[in-house]
Amino acid sequence: MPMQFDQRSPVYLQVIRWFKERIATEELERGQEIPSRREIAAQLGINPNTAQKAYKEMEEQHLITTERNVPSKITTDPEIVSKVRTELLNEAVEQFVHSIQAIQVPLEEVVTKIEHLYETKERGKIDA
Amino acid sequence: MKKYLMLTNEEIKRSSKLYLIVVGALIVLELLSVVVKTMLYERSIETFMRMNQASELEAVNSYGTFSFAAATSIFDYIMMIGVAYIVVLALQIWYREWIGESKHIYRLLLLPGSRASIYFAKLTTVLLATVSLIGLQWLTVVASYGLFDWLLPESHKFPTGLIKSGSLLQVFYSMNIEDVFILLMMSCAVINLLFFIVLIERTFRKSRAMIQLIAEAMILILPFGLVMYITEGPLSGLLLRVEYVTLYLVLLSIGFFYIGFRSIRLVQNKLSV
Amino acid sequence: MLEVHGLKKRFGRKRPVLNGVSFSIKPDTLTCLIGLNGEGKSTILKGIVGLIPMDAGSIIVDGTTSREKIAFVPDVQTMPSYMTIGDALTYMNDYYSDWNEQTADELMATFKLLSTDKINELSKGNQAKVNLLLGFALDRPYLLLDEPFAGIDLFTKEQIAWIFSSHYMEGRGILMTTHEIVEVEHLIDRVIFLQDGQIIDEHDTEEMREIHGKSVQDRMREVYQR
Known part of the structure; x- marks a missing residue:
């Protein structure tokens, strides 16, 4: 389904992020085939050039592997997957800390809040 | 084709x-x-x-x-x-x-x-x-x-x-055949002229179109008038009647083709949406 | 490459609308020509394609001066009012040797158009789709679109925007003018800004975002609100 894009940041990076999120959650498993450039362009509603750029960059970051005449696949390297998870986690935490520091809440309170919310969400998942 | x-x-x-x-x-x-x-x-x-x-x-x-x-x-x-x-x-x-x-x-x-x-x-x-x-x-x-x-x-x-x-x-x-031919030639000339006027109107903006039309009319009428003046004034009597007629027909044909070519040129180069 | 050199055009005796417009369109890119209302965007497109004769300037298409590699999608209907869509397709097939019937059929199906519908009875959105179809179904490497989104509803806009993420984009250099920049910004590769009859700014959109953190709209404000 077509994505909503932030118009101030490069579209191809947002596409890569889309992949990274799904790699981190293993929605896209290691070694799994991914749609072709054409297909992903139509699916996400982007210019095929952007898809091309994204795939090229992902290949350089070893997130995907591409061989001739064969659909691209997610990397099979577990280290890369864990690197991606760490990367996303770091980003999220950085953003969070940045916004929390703006309102100057003490660390303890922050940590308590996080634990509480996390547990509630986990329980919510079990009940559902 | x-x-x-x-x-x-x-x-x-x-x-x-x-x-x-x-x-x-x-x-x-x-x-x-x-x-x-x-x-x-x-x-x-x-x-x-x-x-x-x-x-x-x-x-x-x-x-x-x-x-x-x-x-x-x-x-x-x-x-x-x-x-x-x-x-x-x-x-x-x-x-x-x-x-x-x-x-x-x-x-x-x-x-x-x-x-x-x-x-x-x-x-x-x-x-x-x-x-x-x-x-x-x-x-x-x-x-x-x-x-x-x-x-x-x-x-x-x-x-x-x-x-x-x-x-x-x-x-x-x-x-008879001659009459049909003449009628056809006359129709052709009139249609040609109408096309020309339409194309001028469509190509040039209002005031410019009028000026253009008057200019074209001058280009066409002036030589005609000149010839008429010459042949009926100082050079009168020089040509036989049939030669007069032929002369005018030639001039008219030239005018006709001129208008035709101008129209085609307008369509090719100047016509705008 | 579609190169535009020094286009100049004046209407009547007023200030010239175009005063030396030059830019290029590369193959396999979507370029958007941006300018305020009445600045001459439409005139540029029509000048490139020969609908409005220019006072000066030249067009070079892949090294030749022939316009036969450029297709044009206007913002008005161009088929006689009695025609059905099917008639229009036959018309194009008859007159153009580079008409691609298969592409036409595919787009008819994608856009859900019926060949028996009379063109002048279609909604504005469907008419826009027909025009788009007539342009894209020509196998030409360059395509000019004049306000393809003007005055049509959201859902039709999405359908039309879809074509810019489809394989029909491949191998084409496309130049588009639009005011609906918000909805298609993410699809555009390049922007060129027109003001006072000249191109005053050009950018690769992704570069602009990556290096300057600016969207096309941001840049528009900078350029036009000085």
């Missing part, structure tokens, strides 16, 4: 509906008028006979015989309508490309190939309409005479001179 043929086909298709309606109406009117007029004459004879206790012969002698000219008296006016239709067609065939929701002129100017074909296709269409109109009118005149002949007893007919001379009708009835 292929583009020209396809365009001509398209133009004919687009104009055929109106053409058939107008021409059909004209023919019907003409034939009807002959029938009605003849019947009215017959009625008048009968009335005269009854009113004056006269015999048929006496009635015809007193009242007068009925001529074909009388039966076809409104033909001239109807033919004028035909001429008016051709003029309207010559204008409308261009203006319809700009008017309305869809601007077909875009599509025409975008088509691959020479743009001159657009001009020639429209010219052909109007000429075809003219020629067929002339032909159909001629047939109608002949048919009218047949009707007249059939409906009217011999003794009622005006004996000599079927048609009053000098009318359009005479031209039609006594048509």
